[in-house]
Amino acid sequence: MSDNKAALSAFRKEVAAWMGENVPADPGFLLPLTFLEVGTEQQLDFLREWQHKLWSAGYLGMHWPSEYGGQGTDPAYQYIVDKELGKHNAPIIFNTIGLNWVGPLLLDMGTDEEKAKYVKNILSGEEIWCQGFSEPDHGSDLGAVQTRAVRDGDDYVVNGSKIWTTLGNYADHMILLARTNTNTERKYDGLSFFLSPMKIEGVEAHPIRKVTGEYGFNQTFFTDARIPASCLMGEEGGGWTVAMKTLEYERGVTAGQASGHWGVTIQIDDMIDELAQLEHDGEPLLSDPVVRDDLVSFVMEAKALSLSGRRMAIPALNSDYPMGLALSVKYRGTEYERRMKQYTASKQGAQSALYVGDANAVRGGFWQRAYFSNFGATIGGGTTQVQANIVAEHVLGLPK
Amino acid sequence: MSVIQNVSIGLSEEQAMLLDVARGFVRDQAPIEVVRSHLETETGYDAAIWQSMVEMGWAGIALPDTVGGAGMGVGSAVPVFEALGSGLLGTPLLSTTLAGQLIWRAAGESAADWLGRLCGGSVATVALLDQADWGAANLGVALNADGTLSGAKHYVSDAGVADIFVAVANEGGAPVLAIVERDALSEAAIAPNTLIDLTKRAANVDFSGVVPAQVLRGESVASALRDTLLLGALFTAAETAGAADKCLRSITEYLKTRKQFGKLIGSYQALKHPTVDIYVGMENARSFVYHGATVVGDEALSVDAEVACRMAKVSADDVMVYAGDRSVQFHGGFGFTWECDSTLFIRRAQWAQQMYGGALHHRKRLASLLLDNR
Numbered sequence: 001m002s003d004n005k006a007a008l009s010a011f012r013k014e015v016a017a018w019m020g021e022n023v024p025a026d027p028g029f030l031l032p033l034t035f036l037e038v039g040t041e042q043q044l045d046f047l048r049e050w051q052h053k054l055w056s057a058g059y060l061g062m063h064w065p066s067e068y069g070g071q072g073t074d075p076a077y078q079y080i081v082d083k084e085l086g087k088h089n090a091p092i093i094f095n096t097i098g099l100n101w102v103g104p105l106l107l108d109m110g111t112d113e114e115k116a117k118y119v120k121n122i123l124s125g126e127e128i129w130c131q132g133f134s135e136p137d138h139g140s141d142l143g144a145v146q147t148r149a150v151r152d153g154d155d156y157v158v159n160g161s162k163i164w165t166t167l168g169n170y171a172d173h174m175i176l177l178a179r180t181n182t183n184t185e186r187k188y189d190g191l192s193f194f195l196s197p198m199k200i201e202g203v204e205a206h207p208i209r210k211v212t213g214e215y216g217f218n219q220t221f222f223t224d225a226r227i228p229a230s231c232l233m234g235e236e237g238g239g240w241t242v243a244m245k246t247l248e249y250e251r252g253v254t255a256g257q258a259s260g261h262w263g264v265t266i267q268i269d270d271m272i273d274e275l276a277q278l279e280h281d282g283e284p285l286l287s288d289p290v291v292r293d294d295l296v297s298f299v300m301e302a303k304a305l306s307l308s309g310r311r312m313a314i315p316a317l318n319s320d321y322p323m324g325l326a327l328s329v330k331y332r333g334t335e336y337e338r339r340m341k342q343y344t345a346s347k348q349g350a351q352s353a354l355y356v357g358d359a360n361a362v363r364g365g366f367w368q369r370a371y372f373s374n375f376g377a378t379i380g381g382g383t384t385q386v387q388a389n390i391v392a393e394h395v396l397g398l399p400k
Numbered sequence: 401m402s403v404i405q406n407v408s409i410g411l412s413e414e415q416a417m418l419l420d421v422a423r424g425f426v427r428d429q430a431p432i433e434v435v436r437s438h439l440e441t442e443t444g445y446d447a448a449i450w451q452s453m454v455e456m457g458w459a460g461i462a463l464p465d466t467v468g469g470a471g472m473g474v475g476s477a478v479p480v481f482e483a484l485g486s487g488l489l490g491t492p493l494l495s496t497t498l499a500g501q502l503i504w505r506a507a508g509e510s511a512a513d514w515l516g517r518l519c520g521g522s523v524a525t526v527a528l529l530d531q532a533d534w535g536a537a538n539l540g541v542a543l544n545a546d547g548t549l550s551g552a553k554h555y556v557s558d559a560g561v562a563d564i565f566v567a568v569a570n571e572g573g574a575p576v577l578a579i580v581e582r583d584a585l586s587e588a589a590i591a592p593n594t595l596i597d598l599t600k601r602a603a604n605v606d607f608s609g610v611v612p613a614q615v616l617r618g619e620s621v622a623s624a625l626r627d628t629l630l631l632g633a634l635f636t637a638a639e640t641a642g643a644a645d646k647c648l649r650s651i652t653e654y655l656k657t658r659k660q661f662g663k664l665i666g667s668y669q670a671l672k673h674p675t676v677d678i679y680v681g682m683e684n685a686r687s688f689v690y691h692g693a694t695v696v697g698d699e700a701l702s703v704d705a706e707v708a709c710r711m712a713k714v715s716a717d718d719v720m721v722y723a724g725d726r727s728v729q730f731h732g733g734f735g736f737t738w739e740c741d742s743t744l745f746i747r748r749a750q751w752a753q754q755m756y757g758g759a760l761h762h763r764k765r766l767a768s769l770l771l772d773n774r
């Protein structure tokens with residue numbers, strides 16, 4: 001074993017031991033499946049405390065620079081922590097927009113001042129971030145957003161509305177994409193990117209209920225909200241470039257995220273274990289030839305996704321379609337998960353119709369809830385259909 | 401343990417380089433016009449190209465150096481087959497490679513003479529099927545007490561050009577390998593099949609009355625046979641993944657140049673999104689194929705290797721059938737012509753999807769491997 005391998009393996013043991021002692025017990029109330037569904041103060045307080053504990057132990061954002069709250073290690077260390085979090089069924093690390101999108105973005109493109117001001121508080125959980133990109137009339141067509149930011153002295157005055165703002169009602173800051181110029185030839189050139197405060201006059205976030213019955217996102221209204229001009233990130237009119245970089249982090253196209261544990265880990269093995277408990281026509285479900293054949297497909301998809309992750313690290317085996325594997329991860333992975341969860345939720349006989357709250361529901365309605373929740377992944381961050389356009393245009397060179 | 405436990409991909413630098421070299425060779429030596437010029441010839445391939453491949457050591461690419469092979473490990477054949485597929489280049493390499501594996505796995509270095517000849521460019525093939533079923537025992541040809549064979553084999557790849565046949569025969573209920581040289585067979589014993597894929601050749605071969613040059617016996621025969629069929633699935637999958645890539649490129653090319661209603665047809669999502677699915681399927685097939693190349697070895701194939709070979713075959717078949725089919729449709733009326741390369745793709749797809757067992761064959765076995773021993 002090389003030194004590095006030995007060190008990683010020792011680290012894994014250390015982390016596993018720490019998790020054994022520190023992963024909190026079931027709090028006795030429903031926890032969100034992903035960071036998109038933090039809907040109560042009770043959940044928020046619990047998750048914030050847990051994130052703080054993990055960070056204090058040195059296990060969050062390990063590969064981020066130490067001056068900004070990280071440990072300056074190789075990313076392999078954080079990967080081990082994330083794996084162990086999954087294995088120990090640990091509660092999710094919820095400040096995802098900060099940890100996985102804003103943090104890497106700031107470390108990548110931010111000024112020293114911006115890094116110093118924001119990054120550490122993202123890791124500690126002291127400050128929560130949300131994202132103000134989508135609007136009621138402009139989602140996939142993000143370049144057309146209309147929320148206005150008008151320069152007035154040392155401030156910008158913001159008016160308009162953002163929607164589907166995850167964590168917006170709890171957030172301290174928002175990455176805000178707003179129009180500073182309505183008179184540009186290309187719609188993109190009128191956009192600017194702000195690191196905008198949420199807890200100020202003129203900003204209100206109203207929670208919206210989801211298909212799952214839970215909360216987690218909001219409509220955010222701006223009414224003459226004044227934000228300091230220093231909140232502008234990059235140049236005025238240069239917001240599109242920053243927004244596109246943010247989406248690379250959000251979609252996992254570019255690495256640098258602080259924690260992969262943003263949702264409850266659901267593996268192909270969980271699916272098979274669940275189905276193994278069920279019966280059909282009085283026989284074990286797993287003896288049914290149709291089900292067996294379906295499962296071969298699911299296992300192959302899961303395995304292909306893992307293999308493609310491995311391949312990404314080997315340039316000689318993926319250089320003929322540059323970025324192809326990375327750009328298709330979201331398209332493939334989120335759809336596979338949706339179908340896998342729907343399948344499992346639908347093989348429970350009459351119990352398939354039960355939902356969270358019913359004492360007889362299979363695993364408390366876990367699969368039904370997980371299936372619905374998964375639309376956050378196939379719609380949020382760019383829909384499946386838009387992802388297909390991206391792969392077609394950027395990987396295969398097809399016309400718009 | 402997870403059902404997807406082993407996800408290793410570790411082609412050596414040498415193997416990855418081979419992929420590059422082989423792709424370059426196919427691009428330079430076998431443009432589609434060359435491939436087309438052999439569609440209706442008797443042998444189906446260009447002897448000079450085959451000779452160059454032999455000189456580069458590809459005839460023994462999967463064999464150890466102790467018997468004259470490349471000594472790069474059996475997985476090294478994978479990049480070569482992927483490259484051949486990407487040119488739809490018909491050669492007897494698949495047949496020869498698998499015959500080499502079968503002999504070597506059954507007899508090891510004691511068969512060095514035969515294997516040396518293969519590495520030197522003699523074409524060899526496995527005579528396996530008694531009838532259409534890849535999953536049958538295929539013990540219909542008998543090795544009689546007097547040392548002669550009786551019975552015929554069907555769908556024997558490259559039989560028309562083979563110098564050496566490895567026939568799977570039945571001796572008292574056990575499989576043995578009868579090695580037969582071409583000159584032991586009469587002209588009439590070889591009856592060509594009319595194959596759907598015009599870059600491929602196969603024939604029925606009647607071995608009745610023939611005395612084999614050598615018979616390989618023993619316990620190793622059954623496992624050599626099993627492993628050779630799995631490698632056949634893997635190598636065919638590699639070739640098919642390469643062909644799917646070629647097909648994808650031909651589709652995207654057309655979608656970027658053909659206009660209707662004043663727009664490039666590639667801007668229509670009814671064409672665009674299925675093309676993305678072909679891309680994704682092709683990448684999946686390649687991932688499985690590289691994984692397969694990583695986990696197969698010279699020793700008896702492990703369960704991981706068996707799963708990998710079967711998954712590679714299923715995923716490559718699926719994407720190739722889809723790609724070939726959509727290629728015809730997406731080229732419109734032109735797609736339905738002989739002149740359009742879609743005809744080559746859809747024919748390759750139909751040929752490949754049955755070789756060494758189709759999806760039905762492998763999926764049934766995968767279900768047991770994945771679900772019954774958890």
Ligand SMILES: Cc1cc2nc3c(=O)[nH]c(=O)nc-3n(C[C@H](O)[C@H](O)[C@H](O)COP(=O)(O)OP(=O)(O)OC[C@H]3O[C@@H](n4cnc5c(N)ncnc54)[C@H](O)[C@@H]3O)c2cc1C
Nearest residue numbers: 131132133134139140164165166376379380381382383385
């Ligand atoms: C759970 C969840 C959390 C979210 N959190 C946030 C957040 O925190 N911040 C934020 O800014 N946004 C957030 N979003 C918003 C998300 O990014 C948008 O919903 C998404 O980009 C789609 O936009 P839309 O809702 O306006 O749908 P539309 O763009 O109106 O799409 C409607 C349908 O049309 C299809 N469509 C649109 N354009 C095309 C095209 N060119 N080709 C083919 N099909 C097309 C779409 O795929 C979809 O099926 C969240 C969404 C969800 C579901």
